[in-house]
Amino acid sequence: MNRTDWETVIGLEIHAQLTTRSKIFSGASTAFGAEPNRQACAIDVALPGTLPVLNRGAVERAIRLGLAIEAEIAERSVFARKNYFYPDLPKGYQISQYELPVVKNGAITVQVGEGEAAYEKTVRITRAHLEEDAGKSLHEDFHGMTGIDLNRAGTPLLEIVSEPDMRSAEEAVAYARALHTLVRWIGVCDGNMQEGSFRIDANVSVRPKGETRLGTRREIKNLNSFRFLQQAIDYEVRWQIETLEEGGTVQQATVLFDPERGETRVMRTKEDAHDYRYFPDPDLLPLVIDRAWIEEVRSNLPELPQALRRRLVEAHGLTPYDANLLTASKELADYYLAAVAAAGQALAKPCANWILGELAAKLNRSGIEIGESPVLPAHIAALVRRVQDGTISHAGAKKVFEALWTGEGQDVDAIIEAQGLEQVSDESALESLVDAAIAANPKSVEEFRAGKEKALNALVGQVMKASRGAANPQRVTELLRRKLTG
Amino acid sequence: MPAIDLDRIAELARIELTPDSAAAFRADLQRVLALVDRLQAVDTTGVAPMSHPLDLPQRLREDVVTEADQRDALLALAPTAENGLYLVPQVIE
Amino acid sequence: MSAERLLTSSLRELAAALAEGRTRAEALADAALERAQALQERLNAFITLTPEAARAAARAADERRRAGNVSLLSGIPLAHKDLFCTRGVRTTAASRMLAEFVPPYDAFVVERLADAGAVSIGKTNLDEFAMGSANEHSHFGPCRNPWDTSRIAGGSSGGSAAAVAAGIVPVATGTDTGGSVRQPAAMCGVTGIKPSYGRVSRYGIIAYASSLDQAGVIARSAEDCALALTAIEGFDPRDSTSLDRPSEDHAAALAAADGQLDGLRLGLPREFFAAEGLDADVRSAVEAAARTYESLGARLVEVSLPRAELAIPAYYVIAPAEASSNLARYDGVRYGYRAPDYADLDDMYRKTRAQGFGDEVKRRILVGTYVLSHGYYDAYYLQAQKLRRLIAEDYRQAFDSCDLILAPTAPTTAWRLGEKGQDPVQEYLQDIYTIGANLAGLPALSHPCGFDSAGLPIGCQLIGPYLAETRLLLAAHAFQGKTDWHRQLPPL
Structure with missing residues (x-):
């Protein structure tokens, strides 16, 4: 028998926790790390008679994301109730958007791979909808009971659902990373994966190459790192192909990834799938977003990574690879742009070299974020200017950088002077x-x-x-x- | 009218039915469904469903924290609570 | 002022007596409490009486009066349907599930009336979670009709209607999801109004069916309803469906009226008067009321509500569907009843809800779960919503040719406790005249218009276009200026 060539098909559902101060339907705080239930108000606890009122900030962030992925912002979207019983779900239903989401039909283009093998991939985003998060079950033993902390209940989430456009774990990771960069870039989500602010579900299926119908998919729930995303998909794809090649069938199921064993295991199958009985939430009216609001949000949107990347290549003369690295985060890009603004665009390339070389290495080694770097964009600018005008050699510049890093000096010219680094050109x-x-x-x-x-x-x-x-x-x-x- | 899968409905609603009460509920539900089945006779082609009497957009609140910590008062309402947590029979994940 | 006088006084008379120092709020509260206690065994109108809080509030009202500047409702005793959350006072929804539940907040309506200086003496009986048309489905036992204690008070706001009819309080709050203010008002011979959806905040009202629930008031006259309604209307940012518009002073409009209704077109829906099950006495009393309106200058016109009969099936899909979801929060985890013995989490849910809810509530949860479940949603829930639009459209069209609709409130007078017995549908059919206003979100009121051969009160219903509360109240006020049905007292 001929060995089949298999094709992997992946779609991602990403839950991004929005950066609002208060919850999506109540005025309780969303700050992370409070003692259990101190941020669960009467509405979050679903006391009788309490009612939801929608947070403008959550909607504004949904619009921002929608614009950033060039999607349609629905003029009218509807909140529905998803009904099921679970102790961390206080109302017995989750308020979500079902038939009419706030954002639909977007896309982002991402870089996959490095160097020669690098290519661009466009991933379509079916929809992004607003919903509330559930609380947390704490499984430490309380005399054989489970503890429920509802601080997280009602935290605003944007669920971003892609089309099954990805064909490998690499593509899935590239897309997830790009989206992770984007949500932080536009300030709608802090992206903290340890705290659960950015959670990934991956729908994975395989099919023989050339087949147009989708295979039966299994959904890997709640992946909270890119590494686990990669490992979980790799395992799942291997497992599905082996199963099919051995003559078995893949059952539609929800699975969990166990990072310690590097395996997925079934949480529930389609047979015990819930019947969520979605219907429009009668406590809430349709969300209506007018053109003026969308335009206002658009006008406050920063230049997006993709556009900036293009500008760095075309106007700054950087390589696509460097442009990609510099747009990995808004903070890094802002740092670079501030340095170039001070040094002059003609010195863009040496600025990029310093930032991606010396500075990146230092930051990396000492585990410091770019925002806390003792070497400031103005320093980088002064440094490259002094190299450019021949005042100092490259070797001298490295010494100046070292002095700036350690805090020994704060002014480039003063350091040159103090260390006698000026070159004799006379x-x-x-x-x-x-x-x-x-x-x-x-x-x-x-x-x-x-x-x-x-x-x-x-x-x-x-x-x-x-x-x-x-x-x-x-x-x-x-x-x-x-x-x-x- | 199809027979009602009462066990499934009761399970979705998390209501325990004893064998005796199940028979009574089944009969009641059949009667109620016979009543509401009158809806089936109406031609509603092209009619938009009306989920709410108000034809108004959702009002939005500003993103401000307005709720103070009320944990002690709220937990005092719970059948079982300890260490700031609501307690339920062990959930197996 | 004696309890006797309290029994027959209007709110304006009581306010004048307080203003002139002929009585004090504390004395009124005492009289109301005393009468409530004296009648409790016979009527079971109250689930909870709060004598201490009432006396404290009354004394505070007397204090404020001495300091000057009080509103008309200051010092007036009243009672709240036990579906309104009251801070520090148990709020049961007549359910075992919430038998011990003490909310940490007041409902908007409760807050508004307290701010106006009114004195709550306690919480009135109702059908569990407001599900019923007789007030027989209460964990605390049925409420009885003051006109005949072997009969139902109507429901679900039976306790509030009975308390007003029995002269315990001059005004009480209610909620109306399918007729729950109007129908018990009719059964007990008092006046009750359900305002337009969105007029009164739902904040703090234990939800039954959110797109239908609306708070209202029950009192002895349209004028008293106008005064109380004016106090509880208004915008509340805590309810997304609260109308952001200034409240109207209905009472001032009534005070300025001349008692005539010249040119008012009253529409009589053909289908309502032809409906099967309309009692002959009820029919003739309502027709007589129509003639009285005519004598006041109104013009009677026949209108059509072609889908009137379908309102019942549409309602008994939509209301249970919403209820099945609204009542999912009662799971024994954060508050309320929890079953004492269970094997695991799901067993705790199942037993808690089986033991905590009464049969009618369980029936509606099961029906609601069914109509939303996979494979039935389109046929039942979506179809009912489409019918809802058609029914609302019928009302809109009817109002093209009339200013108000006049109809019976209920097809019969109060039936005997237990009489509807085994078949829940028999009780549902009683709602035929009232649920249309809820489905369409319209304001409606019921006022007394006579008695049947057994001496039981009959209610006449007026339904208005959206936000036409003042028009409704003006009409009923004119009627009550010419008739004295609303002044009749039950033989207690």
């Missing part, structure tokens, strides 16, 4: 050194004159040595050449 000062070098190295002089270019380097080296590194090597080279050929 011709009269260099002339005697050059003459001395010519006099002391007749062999090199001769070789150069005989056409051996390399011999000049040895002479430059002598001058540099004699100046204890202070001479501007470029000027030295010029002077030597003039004297020896003149």
Whole structure:
């Protein structure tokens, strides 16, 4: 029997917790880390007679995301009740959007892979809808009971649902990362995956290559890191292919990923799927968003990563790879743009090199976020200018950077001065050194004159040595050449 | 009218029915459904469903924290609570 | 002022007596409490009486009066249907599920009336979670009709209607999801109004069916209803369906009226008067009321509500559907009843809800779960919503040719306790005249218009276009200026 070539099909559902101060339907705080139930008000606890009122901030963030993925913002969307019993679901239903979501038909284009193998992939986003989060069940033992903390109940979520457009775990991770960058970029979600602010469900199926119908999918729930996303999909794909190749069938199911074993296991199958009895929530009226509001939100939207990436390549002359790295977060991009603004666009490339090279390495090593970097964009700008105008050498610049990093100095010129890093470029000062070098190295002089270019380097080296590194090597080279050929 | 799967409905609603009460409820439900089945005779082609008497947009509240911590008062209402948590029979995940 | 006088006084008379120092709020509260206690065994109108809180509130009202500047309702005793949350006072919804539930807040309506200085003496009986038309489905036993204690008071706001009819309080609050203010008002011979949906905040009202629930008031006259309604109307940011518009002073409009209804077109729906099950005495009393209106200058016109009969099936899909979801929160976890013995979490849910809810509530939850469940949603719930639009459209069209609709409130007078017995549908059919206003969100009131051969009160219903409360009250007020049905007292 011929071995089948399999194709993987992946769609992601991502729950992004919105950065509002208060909950989606109540005035309780959403701050993370409070003691259990201190942020669960009467509405969140579903006391009789309490009613939901929708938070404008949550809607505004949904619009922002919708615009950022070039989606349609529904003029009219409807909140529905999803009915099921669970102790962390106080009302016995979750308020969500079902038939009419607030955002639909968007897309983002992401970079997959690196270097030669890199390619662009557009992932369509079917919809994004507003809903409330549930509370938390704490499974530590309380005399054989489970504890319920409702602080998280009612926290606003945007569920972002993609089309099954991804064909590999790499694509899924690239899409999830790009969306993660985007939601933080536009400030709708803090992206903190440990705290559960960005949770990923992956729908995975496989089918023989060439088949157009989708295979039976299994949904991997609640992945809270990109690494687990990759591992879970890899495992799941392997498992599904093996199962099918052994003549088995894949049952539609919801599965959980166990990071310790690196396996998925079934949580529930379709047979015990819930009957959620969705219907429009009669406590809430249709959400109506007018053009004016959308335009207002649009006008406050920052330049988006994709557009900025294009600008960095086209106007700043960066490589797509560097542009991609610099737009990994809004903070990094802002840092870079501030440095370029101070240095001048002509120096964009050296700015990028410093930020992605020296600075990134330092930040990485010390685990510091770019926002807390002791080296500021203005420092980078001053540094590249001083290299550009010949005041300091690259080696000197590294010393200045070190001083800025350690806090030894705060001003680039002052550090140059204090450490005596200024290069000697003055011709009269260099002339005697050059003459001395010519006099002391007749062999090199001769070789150069005989056409051996390399011999000049040895002479430059002598001058540099004699100046204890202070001479501007470029000027030295010029002077030597003039004297020896003149 | 199809026979009602009362067990499934009662399970969805989380209401325990004893064998005796199940028979009575089944009979009641049959009667109620016979009443509401009169709706089936009406041609509603092209009629938009009306889920609410108000034809108004949802009002929005500003994103402000207005609720103070009321945990102690609220937990005092619970049948079982401890260490700031509501307690329920063990949930197995 | 004696309890006797309290029995027959209007709110304006009581307010004048208080203003002139002929009585004090505390004395009125005492009289109301005394009468409530004296009649409790016979009527079972109250689930909870709050004598201490009432006396404290009354004394505070007397204090404020001495300091000057009080509203008309200041010091007036009243009672709240036990579906309105009251801070620090148990609020049961007549259910075992909430038998011990003490809310940490007041409903908007409760808050408004307390702010106006009114003195609540307690919480009145009702059908459990407002589900019923007789007030027989109460965990605390049925409420009885003051006109004949072997009969039902009507429902679901039976306790409020009985308390007003029996002269315990001059005014009481109610809620109306399918007729629950108007029908018991009719059965007990008092006046009750359900305002337009959105007029009065639902905040703090234990929900039955959210798209139909609306708070109202029951009193002895349209004028007293106008005064109380004016006090509880208004915008509440805590209810997304609360209308953001200034409240209207209905009472001032009544005070300025001349008692004539010249040119008012009263529509009599052909289908209502032809409906099967309309009692002959009720029919002739309502027709007589129509003639009285005519004598006041109104013009009677025949209108048609072609889908009148379908309101019942539409309602008994929509209301249970919403109820099945609204009542899912009663799970024994955060408040309320929890079954004492259970095997695991799901068993706790099932037993808690089986033991905590009464049969009628369970029936409606099961029906509601069924009509929303997979495979039945379109046929039942969606179809009922489409019917709802058609029914609302019928009313809109009827109002093209009339200003108010006049109809019976209920097809019969109060029946004997237990008489409807085994078949829940028999009770549902009683709602035929009232549920249309709830489905369409319209204001409606019921006022007394006579008695049947057994001496039981008959109610006449007026239904108005959206937000036409003042028009309704003006008409009923004119009627009551010419008749004295509303002044009749039950033989207690």
